[in-house]
Structures are given as C-alpha cells and as structure tokens.
Amino acid sequence: MDNTLFPIFLKTDTHRFLIVGGGNIGLEKTETLLRQNPKVAIRLIAKEISRELKVVLKEHPHIEWEERTLEDADFSEIDFLIAATDDSDFNRQIKEKANQKGILVNAADQPDLCDFYLGSIVNKGHLKIAISTNGKSPVLARRLREYLEASIPENIHESIENLNRFRNQHQGDLKTKLEALNEVTEMLGKKELNKKEGKKYKRLAFDISMIFMAVFIGYGLSSLISVQELQTYMSDVPTIFYAMIGVGFLAQMVDGAIGLGYGVTSTTSMMLFGIKLPAISGSVHIAEMFSSGISGFSHYKFGNVNKKLLFWLAIPGSIGAIIGSLLLIYVGDKYETIAYAVLATYTMIIGIRLIVIAFRKKIEKKKIKHTGVLGFAGGFFDAFGGGGWGPIVTSTLLSKGRKSRYVVGTVSMAEFFITLSASITFFIYLGVTHWYIVAGLIIGGTIAAPIAARLAGKLPQRAAVLAVAILVIISSLRILYSLL
Known part of the structure; x- marks a missing residue:
C-alpha cells in the first residue's frame, strides 16, 4: 500500500x-x-x-x-x-x-x-475537509482545496444545522433515523435532477428561438439591402473597427477568465493604436456598461450586494466618474501628449497594483474608513484612465478582510452606475462619432465571453493576474518610450 x-x-x-x-x-x-x-x-x-x-x-x-x-x-x-x-x-x-x-x-x-x-484544509462552517497527497505534492493539495472552497456553497453550514435538527427530533433507533434521512436527501437529489432537466429543455428552446430569430431577421434584411450594397457599406467601415474586435476579444478573455482587467487591458491596447483619449474611455465605458449591468443585477438577485456599501460607492463614484470624464475631454483635446503620458503612468501603476494583488495574503478584517472617498477616487480614475475601478476599489475592500462574495457583488453593482455616468457624459460631449470602436469592442467581447467563461477558475489565479499585470506594464512603458 x-x-x-x-x-x-x-x-x-x-x-x-x-x-x-x-x-x-x-x-x-x-x-x-x-x-x-x-x-x-x-x-x-x-x-x-x-x-x-x-x-x-x-x-x-x-x-x-x-x-x-x-x-x-x-x-x-x-x-x-x-x-x-x-x-x-x-x-x-x-x-x-x-x-x-x-x-x-x-x-x-x-x-x-x-x-x-x-494537510490543506477546507473550512465551511461545520464542514471541514482535510486533503493530503502523502507529502508528495503540497501544490496539488492546495489546488484541490481552492477548487472545493469555490464549489461548496456558503450556506452548507445551514444545511448541516437543518439535518442535525431533523436527526435530533426524529424518534426511533439508528436504522430508522438513517432510513428517514435517506428519504429526505433522496427527494432533494430528485429536485436537483429535475431542475437540471428543466434547464436543459429551457436552453434547447432558447437556442431554437435564437436560430429562428436569426433566420427571420436575415431574410427580412435581404429584402431591404442587396449583397452588393452590403459590400459597399462594409468597405466604408474604418479599418480600426476590425482592430477593436481583437481588443474587445482580448479584454473580455482577461476579464472573464480572472474577474478583472477589462478597462485597463482595453485602454493600454487602444493607446497603442493611437486612438484619441476621450474616445478610448468613452468607448470602454459604453461597451462595459452592458456587461456590468447584467453582472450587477445577477449579484443583486442572488443576495451578494451590501446596500449600505453600495450607496457609499455608487453615488460618490458616479460624481467622480463625471468629473473624470469632463477632465479627460478637456485635457485630451488640448494637451494630448501630456494626457497620454499621465494615462500611461496611471495604467503602469495599476499593473504594479495587480502584482501586489497577486501576492496578497489573507488579511484580518479591519474597519473601512472613508468609503465615499474610495468610491469617488475609483470612479474618477476609472473614467479618466479608461479602467481601474476593480483594481482600485475591489482590491482595497478585500485588503480590509471583507468577504469576497459581498465585495465583488457590491462593486459590480456600483460599477454599472459609474459606467453609466461616464457613458452619458462622453455621449453628451462626443456624440457617437466613435461608434465603430464601441461596436468592435462589443462584438469582440461577445465572441470571447463563452470561451472566457469556460476558462474561469481553470487558470491559476496568481499566474493569470501576473500575466495581465506584466502585459499592462510593458504596454505602458512602450507608450511612455514613444513619447520621449
């Protein structure tokens, strides 16, 4: 043995x-x-x-x-x-x-x-699982612990308490108790199976509906515009549109796989293409507004949002986003070189902060002070720099020992209001002259979303964050070098 x-x-x-x-x-x-x-x-x-x-x-x-x-x-x-x-x-x-x-x-x-x-230990309320590889591979034991911690629901503690109460209240010998307990858990298993079957049929119905809609819309458009006319329109689309599909794909892959970095990745990539600074931040926020809205609503629906914290992040953050947007519009037009240097330095600092996040150890819970100031700063720099809300606000709250579930949920919900405020501001002052950039980001992100979702949780978190940080730092340094 x-x-x-x-x-x-x-x-x-x-x-x-x-x-x-x-x-x-x-x-x-x-x-x-x-x-x-x-x-x-x-x-x-x-x-x-x-x-x-x-x-x-x-x-x-x-x-x-x-x-x-x-x-x-x-x-x-x-x-x-x-x-x-x-x-x-x-x-x-x-x-x-x-x-x-x-x-x-x-x-x-x-x-x-x-x-x-x-050994590596999984702690979930009353549930405790110890993992050992016989001293051969501590890394594998740690990876298994991380997987189990992510897979086992937080309310497992309540489930164990309920089963314990059921066991204590049930009369009879051990065999009778076990038979009754098996009946209860078997019913739960059947309910879960029925839910899965229901989801399968719902997904099939949704796929059939989408296929029918695509055929219906395609047939309708074919009667309004010919293939030759479509080719003419396509030739008028700026080349940068196709580059933005690639940028949107890369940014969504990063954000979907590790949970942050969409704005910073998009901004540094777009600066390398020489796009005007207000158009960069405006496009990123408009494209990100849809995903942040869906994400925030999902977190709210599942009870991951702290309403008090949301208030102190969303309102000051929205004010900061508006001011940051206006400052970028003014600086971006009149002092483009200086603004490029400032933004490149800012994204490089965010890259360094990502490295700090990657090596962060578990920290004891501490009191959060000046939450409104944090929200304002996050919103301002996010709008002015085209990204950074997550690396600034999320990392700060997590560093205070707050539960990741409520931090990520609340910050995601607040991010919708920040992106909405910035998007409205950019829209009022810039209009839709950069529609092809927004469209490219959305299309690229849509293509990458299912791939990134499949990768989520499979990539080593520290290695993935470090890779993004190094990419952002190198891109920022390249931009600064080009300005010399």
Whole structure:
C-alpha cells in the first residue's frame, strides 16, 4: 500500500503545540493552526522572529513566544512539535529529542522527518475537509482545496444545522433515523435532477428561438439591402473597427477568465493604436456598461450586494466618474501628449497594483474608513484612465478582510452606475462619432465571453493576474518610450 496515512481530527482546544522557527515557515504554520482555532495553545521559540510573525503574535497575546535558542526544558508539557527552520540537520535533531519524549513531529518540506502532516484544509462552517497527497505534492493539495472552497456553497453550514435538527427530533433507533434521512436527501437529489432537466429543455428552446430569430431577421434584411450594397457599406467601415474586435476579444478573455482587467487591458491596447483619449474611455465605458449591468443585477438577485456599501460607492463614484470624464475631454483635446503620458503612468501603476494583488495574503478584517472617498477616487480614475475601478476599489475592500462574495457583488453593482455616468457624459460631449470602436469592442467581447467563461477558475489565479499585470506594464512603458 502506497499511502498508509490514517486521517484524524484533533480537538485543538485540548492539545498544546510547540513551533520552532520564526521565519516564513513559522509564520505559515502559526497561521494554519490559528485558522482552525484562534485560541489554540501555541508556544513559539526561535533565535530570530520575523517582523510579519511578530505582528501575528501580538494580535494573539495568548501565544507564548521567546526569541532565543531551543532548550531541553522546552520539550516539556507539549503534545505536538512543528520544526519550522531551514536547517535540515537541526530539524532532525529536534525530531530525535521530541520522539524520545513521545512527542509527534512535523517538519516542513521534509516528509521523512514527519510523524504527521498538516494537510490543506477546507473550512465551511461545520464542514471541514482535510486533503493530503502523502507529502508528495503540497501544490496539488492546495489546488484541490481552492477548487472545493469555490464549489461548496456558503450556506452548507445551514444545511448541516437543518439535518442535525431533523436527526435530533426524529424518534426511533439508528436504522430508522438513517432510513428517514435517506428519504429526505433522496427527494432533494430528485429536485436537483429535475431542475437540471428543466434547464436543459429551457436552453434547447432558447437556442431554437435564437436560430429562428436569426433566420427571420436575415431574410427580412435581404429584402431591404442587396449583397452588393452590403459590400459597399462594409468597405466604408474604418479599418480600426476590425482592430477593436481583437481588443474587445482580448479584454473580455482577461476579464472573464480572472474577474478583472477589462478597462485597463482595453485602454493600454487602444493607446497603442493611437486612438484619441476621450474616445478610448468613452468607448470602454459604453461597451462595459452592458456587461456590468447584467453582472450587477445577477449579484443583486442572488443576495451578494451590501446596500449600505453600495450607496457609499455608487453615488460618490458616479460624481467622480463625471468629473473624470469632463477632465479627460478637456485635457485630451488640448494637451494630448501630456494626457497620454499621465494615462500611461496611471495604467503602469495599476499593473504594479495587480502584482501586489497577486501576492496578497489573507488579511484580518479591519474597519473601512472613508468609503465615499474610495468610491469617488475609483470612479474618477476609472473614467479618466479608461479602467481601474476593480483594481482600485475591489482590491482595497478585500485588503480590509471583507468577504469576497459581498465585495465583488457590491462593486459590480456600483460599477454599472459609474459606467453609466461616464457613458452619458462622453455621449453628451462626443456624440457617437466613435461608434465603430464601441461596436468592435462589443462584438469582440461577445465572441470571447463563452470561451472566457469556460476558462474561469481553470487558470491559476496568481499566474493569470501576473500575466495581465506584466502585459499592462510593458504596454505602458512602450507608450511612455514613444513619447520621449
């Protein structure tokens, strides 16, 4: 048998842990234990403790810690030891001493020194799933954890509570209870199957309707305009229209696959084509208004919107978007070179912020201050720079420890009002002279949408965000170089 591990779940409120090591490994192991029980009994000893780890230790004053060398007396009154140093020989010495006293040891990245493993853990209320690859591939275990966390619904806690109440209230022996519980869950399974079958038939009816509509409209247009006339009209379409189809495709692929970057990707790409700055931001916001409206409504329907937060983001954000649009219209006409330099610098900063987002660690929940200012700044820079609402507002709220479900839902809903305000402003001052840019973005995005949706969740999030960040930074640097 290749895997002889026996999974168990420890009650962390009755066991004591000693962590030896104060670097990144010590920080990771400390946070892992605290995620399971913020009050877990931990003693940490290291010659040198990093600044980041000291911050965590000060936030949990019940943890005992000392900055010194390990002593024999430290092995007393502990149940488990975690060797978190970079010195393999020292970790081996620690294990030998601990095992002599009957203490089980875990050594980071040294499976041969481990009496037990700290696997990847999925936490969803009462539900807890531990994943192990027998110490062979921690990366795979982490990927499985991310997949399960995304797949298991947040309300699983309520489902477990309801089933527990049903079990406790049901009279009879264990066999009778199990039979009744099976009947209940079987009915739920049939309902889910019926829903899936219903969706399948609805999708078939929708597809047939769309095909009929396309044939009907195509036949009607053929009676109004000949093929030769259509070719004449097509020849009058600016070449940039076809380039914008490619830009819209790329931007939607990025945004659909990783959840942000539509505006920044579109803006940097369009600047490379030399399009006028007001037309860039105006086109991006008009094209994005449709997708943000649908996305925002969907989040609102599924209860992902915090109404109070929406108010403080949408209204100041809309005001900021109007002011940003007006400033871009004025600056873009009179100081085009300077505006290009400012926007290229701005998109480069957004690219750098994306890199920070990619490497961001889980942060404790903190109070959000000046939400209205955040909304105004996000709306202003989004309109003036043609994008950045998500990287600015979403990343700031997530950095304060807010739940991603409500952050993404509320920010998406607010984004509709920001894009609407900017679009109306650009429309009033610019009209529809850049219709071919908007049409190209919409068509390209429509083509990419189903492909991007299929890729969503399959690409490594950090790698995807880094790729977008590097693309944006390189494009911005190229624009700045061309202005020299």
